[in-house]
Amino acid sequence: xxxxxxxxxxxxxxxxxxxxxxxxxxxxxxxxxxxxxxxxxxxxxxxxxxxxxxxxxxxxxxxxxxxxxxxxxxxxxxxxxxxxxxxxxxxxxxxxxxxxxxxxxxxxxxxxxxxxxxxxxxxxxxxxxxxxxxxxxxxxxxxxxxxxxxxxxxxxxxxxxxxxxxxxxxxxxxxxxxxxxxxxxxxxxxxxxxxxxxxxxxxxxxxxxxxxxxxxxxxxxxxxxxxxxxxxxxxxxxxxxxxxxxxxxxxxxxxxxxxxxxxxxxxxxxxxxxxxxxxxxxxxxxxxxxxxxxxxxxxxxxxxxx
Amino acid sequence: xxxxxxxxxxxxxxxxxxxxxxxxxxxxxxxxxxxxxxxxxxxxxxxxxxxxxxxxxxxxxxxxxxxxxxxxxxxxxxxxxxxxxxxxxxxxxxxxxxxxxxxxxxxxxxxxxxxxxxxxxxxxxxxxxxxxxxxxxxxxxxxxxxxxxxxxxxxxxxxxxxxxxxxxxxxxxxxxxxxxxxxxxxxxxxxxxxxxxxxxxxxxxxxxxxxxxxxxxxxxxxxxxxxxxxxxxxxxxxxxxxxxxxxxxxxxxxxxxxxxxxxxxxxxxxxxxxxxxxxxxxxxxxxxxxxxxxxxxxxxxxxxxxxxxxxxxxxxxxxxxxxxxxxxxxxxxxxxxxxxxxxxxxxxxxxxxxxxxxxxxxxxxxxxxxxxxxxxxxxxxxxxxxxxxxxxxxxxxxxxxxxxxxxxxxxxxxxxxxxxxxxxxxxxxxxxxxxxxxxxxxxxxxxxxxxxxx
Numbered sequence: 001x002x003x004x005x006x007x008x009x010x011x012x013x014x015x016x017x018x019x020x021x022x023x024x025x026x027x028x029x030x031x032x033x034x035x036x037x038x039x040x041x042x043x044x045x046x047x048x049x050x051x052x053x054x055x056x057x058x059x060x061x062x063x064x065x066x067x068x069x070x071x072x073x074x075x076x077x078x079x080x081x082x083x084x085x086x087x088x089x090x091x092x093x094x095x096x097x098x099x100x101x102x103x104x105x106x107x108x109x110x111x112x113x114x115x116x117x118x119x120x121x122x123x124x125x126x127x128x129x130x131x132x133x134x135x136x137x138x139x140x141x142x143x144x145x146x147x148x149x150x151x152x153x154x155x156x157x158x159x160x161x162x163x164x165x166x167x168x169x170x171x172x173x174x175x176x177x178x179x180x181x182x183x184x185x186x187x188x189x190x191x192x193x194x195x196x197x198x199x200x201x202x203x204x205x206x207x208x209x210x211x212x213x214x215x216x217x218x219x220x221x222x223x224x225x226x227x228x229x230x231x232x233x234x235x236x237x238x239x240x241x242x243x244x245x246x247x248x249x250x251x252x253x254x255x256x257x258x259x260x261x262x263x264x265x266x267x268x269x270x271x272x273x274x275x276x277x278x279x280x281x282x283x284x285x286x287x288x289x290x291x292x293x294x295x296x297x298x299x300x301x302x303x304x305x306x
Numbered sequence: 307x308x309x310x311x312x313x314x315x316x317x318x319x320x321x322x323x324x325x326x327x328x329x330x331x332x333x334x335x336x337x338x339x340x341x342x343x344x345x346x347x348x349x350x351x352x353x354x355x356x357x358x359x360x361x362x363x364x365x366x367x368x369x370x371x372x373x374x375x376x377x378x379x380x381x382x383x384x385x386x387x388x389x390x391x392x393x394x395x396x397x398x399x400x401x402x403x404x405x406x407x408x409x410x411x412x413x414x415x416x417x418x419x420x421x422x423x424x425x426x427x428x429x430x431x432x433x434x435x436x437x438x439x440x441x442x443x444x445x446x447x448x449x450x451x452x453x454x455x456x457x458x459x460x461x462x463x464x465x466x467x468x469x470x471x472x473x474x475x476x477x478x479x480x481x482x483x484x485x486x487x488x489x490x491x492x493x494x495x496x497x498x499x500x501x502x503x504x505x506x507x508x509x510x511x512x513x514x515x516x517x518x519x520x521x522x523x524x525x526x527x528x529x530x531x532x533x534x535x536x537x538x539x540x541x542x543x544x545x546x547x548x549x550x551x552x553x554x555x556x557x558x559x560x561x562x563x564x565x566x567x568x569x570x571x572x573x574x575x576x577x578x579x580x581x582x583x584x585x586x587x588x589x590x591x592x593x594x595x596x597x598x599x600x601x602x603x604x605x606x607x608x609x610x611x612x613x614x615x616x617x618x619x620x621x622x623x624x625x626x627x628x629x630x631x632x633x634x635x636x637x638x639x640x641x642x643x644x645x646x647x648x649x650x651x652x653x654x655x656x657x658x659x660x661x662x663x664x665x666x667x668x669x670x671x672x673x674x675x676x677x678x679x680x681x682x683x684x685x686x687x688x689x690x691x692x693x694x695x696x697x698x699x700x701x702x703x704x705x706x707x708x709x710x711x712x713x714x715x716x717x718x719x720x721x722x723x724x725x726x727x728x729x730x731x732x733x734x735x736x737x738x739x740x741x742x743x744x745x746x747x748x749x750x751x752x753x754x755x756x757x758x759x760x
Contacts, residue, residue, distance in 0.1 A: 027739025
């Protein structure tokens with residue numbers, strides 16, 4: 001038994017103990033060395049599978065720093081996180097929304113880089129959370145954020161998962177998305193989730209936090225636009241009952257009072273009857289695709305000066 | 307100060323260096339007491355006076371009980387139980403709002419104090435001290451020795467609960483030449499490996515068991531997560547205990563073993579001789595046997611089992627879930643008692659496997675009450691395990707990662723330790739080296755030890 005294998009091991013004497021410890025330390029150091037060399041050789045190409053939504057958001061941030069600056073960047077909360085990059089036809093688009101996070105985090109990370117994308121789209125639905133300073137600091141450093149060591153098991157699983165679920169070709173992906181959009185809207189009963197979301201959002205008065213966030217966005221926009229980027233704001237649609245909650249209403253009022261000019265906004269023009277919110281707050285897959293395409297259409301017009 | 311922090315590693319290294327330096331050998335006990343208080347106060351300095359009151363109060367009761375056991379032993383036990391009850395269960399009766407305060411400053415100060423880390427453990431040490439040392443005509447221990455027994459930092463926060471009669475004989479001058487370095491290293495490496503590699507990574511997945519996330523899970527994932535949590539809580543607590551035992555060995559103290567492959571138990575009574583052994587033997591010695599144990603007939607034995615397990619559940623926290631968890635375990639012990647004598651007659655490998663699976667299944671399902679201390683949430687999670695999920699977008703769990711992270715617990719329970727000790731002993735140091743590297747390389751996101759909350 002494991003218990004006895006440790007507790008009954010005999011005292012080997014000083015030289016025996018030392019030999020055991022040296023072998024143990026050598027094995028550990030060798031393993032670390034191999035993983036460090038592997039990270040140097042393979043580090044740039046690592047795509048680890050995400051076990052949580054936050055993990056995959058961090059992967060997107062890693063890619064943003066590693067790859068050439070994209071044309072379009074979305075920053076937002078978990079609402080925008082649902083708008084997968086594959087839903088957009090623009091190939092050089094990155095979604096830096098953080099599930100459970102604030103749009104300010106992505107916006108500040110983008111603003112701290114030396115080069116900016118041409119268009120930055122900022123979600124304004126959830127502005128009651130502050131920026132994640134730790135994350136901003138981590139991704140603000142000039143050098144690429146990569147581990148010194150390769151994580152061998154995660155790397156193995158990543159290789160297996162990537163091999164098992166190879167990304168579909170562009171045409172195949174487009175076919176799958178077109179099939180999805182042709183489907184009827186889901187008839188999933190989300191009442192329980194929606195009622196819980198409504199009661200939580202009705203209990204909140206986010207005014208002070210939203211005002212503070214709005215001030216930060218207001219400060220960053222001229223700075224970013226001076227450096228050549230164009231910043232647009234957008235609001236994702238909520239289900240009607242959530243739209244009327246205290247938190248949503250207050251946030252909308254404060255944001256629109258701060259940014260009254262319509263040219264600053266990308267109006268998300270979709271038929272509400274076509275959208276579904278499986279958990280009461282977040283768009284389901286099909287609705288996210290419809291919304292992403294609508295956003296893409298509008299920013300294509302706006303970015304060309306329309 | 308967490309066992310998994312760099313500060314703790316530095317702390318241990320410094321204390322170890324000073325502890326064995328020849329000029330300071332005379333002050334080894336004082337140094338360990340001082341270091342342990344520093345360790346405890348590092349996170350909650352405001353609670354140091356409370357710890358001092360608990361230790362000094364127990365010491366006074368001990369001295370008095372050595373003169374008159376009949377009066378002062380019960381008084382000392384009650385003093386400690388009141389201390390535990392006040393801090394652990396006060397929030398059952400008062401809220402956190404200012405209007406719940408009395409307006410009397412000293413009382414309000416006590417009411418506002420948070421739950422002191424490790425109180426459940428050091429109170430049990432105190433009771434053991436009072437009972438064990440007054441049982442015979444024992445020599446009166448010094449206050450420093452008593453302090454060391456109660457606050458010795460490897461066991462202070464989450465045990466193992468060491469019996470006084472086992473610890474006190476070990477208080478004597480220590481020499482570095484006597485330190486079993488290899489044994490200590492094995493415990494420490496195994497402990498960190500189980501905590502950082504297994505428990506912390508599994509925690510990423512089992513966080514989906516929390517409310518309201520569990521409502522988005524598929525039915526089969528609810529089942530999977532129950533088993534993963536079963537592995538996680540074992541790896542987390544075994545990891546803590548292994549680190550504690552290893553570090554105590556570095557300072558010349560041998561703490562009791564707390565786990566003995568609990569998930570291979572083929573009976574619930576066997577499970578309790580393999581899981582959190584120091585707690586179950588404490589409850590048996592200081593509660594079950596004084597209540598009459600199994601000496602007063604079947605009905606009384608069953609009642610005693612229910613009382614002990616119910617109180618054992620409540621010891622973990624002031625929540626209905628913990629009580630229900632303990633009572634269910636008590637009920638399982640009661641139900642299996644009539645069959646225990648007849649089962650060996652039918653013993654066979656397949657039957658034993660079926661029994662092991664059944665015990666593991668029941669134990670794992672009951673962990674839901676640990677994971678979700680809100681009773682309603684626990685029931686709702688349980689109900690969801692028996693009906694199809696309706697969420698069209700359930701979270702994706704990587705089953706290959708789940709298997710990889712749970713694998714060490716499975717391998718350990720399959721008896722790999724004895725194979726390692728016999729046929730693969732040549733490779734043992736290399737295996738521990740790789741485990742140490744993996745604990746660092748593949749560590750999951752930092753999270754407190756589960757038993758810190760108790």
